[in-house]
Amino acid sequence: MFSIPSIRVAIVGAGPGGFFAAGELFKQLGDGVRVDVIDQLPVPYGLVRYGVAPDHPRTRRVIRQFEAFARAQNFSFLGNVAVGRDVTVEELRSLYDAVILATGAEKSRDPEIPGTQLPGFHHAIDMVRWYNGHPDYRDYAADFSCERAVVIGNGNVALDIARMLIRNPEELRSTDIAKHALEALAESRIREIHILGRRGPAQNRFTAPVLSELASLPGVSCVAHSDELVLNEESRREMQDAHEIGRKRALDVLQSFAMNGGEAGQKRVVFRFLLSPLDVTGPDRVTGVRCRRNRLEGEPRHQRAVPTPARETLDCGMVVSCIGYRGEPVPGLPFDHARGVLPHRQGRVLQGSEVIKGVYATGWIKQGGHGLIGHLKPDAVETVRSVMEDLNASTGERKTRSSEVGDLSEILLHRGKRVISYAEWKTIDEAEIRRGVQSGKIRENYTSWEELLSAAGA
Numbered sequence: 001m002f003s004i005p006s007i008r009v010a011i012v013g014a015g016p017g018g019f020f021a022a023g024e025l026f027k028q029l030g031d032g033v034r035v036d037v038i039d040q041l042p043v044p045y046g047l048v049r050y051g052v053a054p055d056h057p058r059t060r061r062v063i064r065q066f067e068a069f070a071r072a073q074n075f076s077f078l079g080n081v082a083v084g085r086d087v088t089v090e091e092l093r094s095l096y097d098a099v100i101l102a103t104g105a106e107k108s109r110d111p112e113i114p115g116t117q118l119p120g121f122h123h124a125i126d127m128v129r130w131y132n133g134h135p136d137y138r139d140y141a142a143d144f145s146c147e148r149a150v151v152i153g154n155g156n157v158a159l160d161i162a163r164m165l166i167r168n169p170e171e172l173r174s175t176d177i178a179k180h181a182l183e184a185l186a187e188s189r190i191r192e193i194h195i196l197g198r199r200g201p202a203q204n205r206f207t208a209p210v211l212s213e214l215a216s217l218p219g220v221s222c223v224a225h226s227d228e229l230v231l232n233e234e235s236r237r238e239m240q241d242a243h244e245i246g247r248k249r250a251l252d253v254l255q256s257f258a259m260n261g262g263e264a265g266q267k268r269v270v271f272r273f274l275l276s277p278l279d280v281t282g283p284d285r286v287t288g289v290r291c292r293r294n295r296l297e298g299e300p301r302h303q304r305a306v307p308t309p310a311r312e313t314l315d316c317g318m319v320v321s322c323i324g325y326r327g328e329p330v331p332g333l334p335f336d337h338a339r340g341v342l343p344h345r346q347g348r349v350l351q352g353s354e355v356i357k358g359v360y361a362t363g364w365i366k367q368g369g370h371g372l373i374g375h376l377k378p379d380a381v382e383t384v385r386s387v388m389e390d391l392n393a394s395t396g397e398r399k400t401r402s403s404e405v406g407d408l409s410e411i412l413l414h415r416g417k418r419v420i421s422y423a424e425w426k427t428i429d430e431a432e433i434r435r436g437v438q439s440g441k442i443r444e445n446y447t448s449w450e451e452l453l454s455a456a457g458a
């Protein structure tokens, strides 16, 4: 353990990236560190609360770990505080020995095709926030009156969306799904979902258990076209690589869908490969997706989707794009617009090739918008290691500063900002659980800013 007294660290973003960094700081520095976790929302946990699907409650259990970190004496949560709006990064740098950005990747990647402005077209991030009760999405309009939807993307988020749209809403009744979403899905007429991948089945980004879960839903058949499941030589070689065991397992599940037309009377999820959307057809609302057929070209593990002249139109009334996420710039800091991340070296944020002293990144804003929650732990360890090395190298300088600086909560109070503390968040949390018990659910989240702030006692 390092012997550096009363270090002050601000972490911006209370998602898994931020909490893993807090936990690692406590592990390294124990009582020698004060950690303030700041979030623009009045509630913590980022995508664990507002991304993970309601029918995956076990995934949300990671919150228990985060709660253990938050119970530390030297931990504070400052909710309802947006960095860049309520306080600047520059101000944070003057108040803290280190500032760790963990702001995630909150923007959906755009498929950049015509027709995405039509009613009936959705970005996955909007839909998942809506069904999870995010306060900015209470009035989000999704129309489930069509029978067929198309989901673009070959990762687990595409499977989450397909599952939420196709499964019997009765099975969601006891989850923490937002009340408004449950009511809307109960009226849904969707019976068929096509999931599109621009490359082949061997290049999928699904995980086998989530695929199998979809296939085992009562009343739902998973289907794939046999000819689209045929692997080229390069893909066969990819699948022999021991590193690709995860994708191989998912491929095995996909291949078990071959030749399966689906049982009569069942809803269907159809997996399609080597198809890229060209445009979403209208004119007044979504009527279909025009696709081009691709072939694969390139060496194993580097195969690209190359267009062919073949075209196909899938009629549908809803399209959901699940092609990934990108971070948003943090005011006052450089940004890698091509990758949608903060430029960094081992977590140290860079201006050109120079390190910005005392500013770090972790989580999706550092590594890009992909990967599971568990992957963020080693990522946070790397960032905290850089923080520790830099603090150790500047101990004298830091001691003088820390005796002179003010307190962020007080500064925000002077600005008239209503800051939500961890104790106030727990008041919201307990009230949501109580509301859930009354309606036979795990919890019933508050879904507007007014409700959240008033539940906190504001």
Ligand SMILES: Cc1cc2nc3c(=O)[nH]c(=O)nc-3n(C[C@H](O)[C@H](O)[C@H](O)COP(=O)(O)OP(=O)(O)OC[C@H]3O[C@@H](n4cnc5c(N)ncnc54)[C@H](O)[C@@H]3O)c2cc1C
Binding pocket: 012, 013, 014, 015, 016, 017, 018, 038, 039, 040, 041, 044, 045, 046, 047, 048, 051, 052, 053, 056, 059, 081, 082, 083, 084, 102, 103, 104, 105, 106, 128, 157, 160, 325, 362, 363, 364, 365, 370, 371, 372, 373, 374, 376
């Ligand atoms: C739809 C979806 C489903 C997923 N399901 C799973 C799953 O089942 N299992 C799994 O392991 N992984 C899942 N993931 C991945 C997982 O959610 C991410 O790996 C993880 O949440 C990323 O953590 P993060 O802390 O970097 O970002 P986030 O979780 O996004 O947290 C970022 C936080 O920063 C805050 N913030 C942003 N900007 C500011 C600002 N300017 N000022 C203050 N605060 C700010 C945000 O409000 C947010 O709370 C899913 C992801 C998505 C998108």
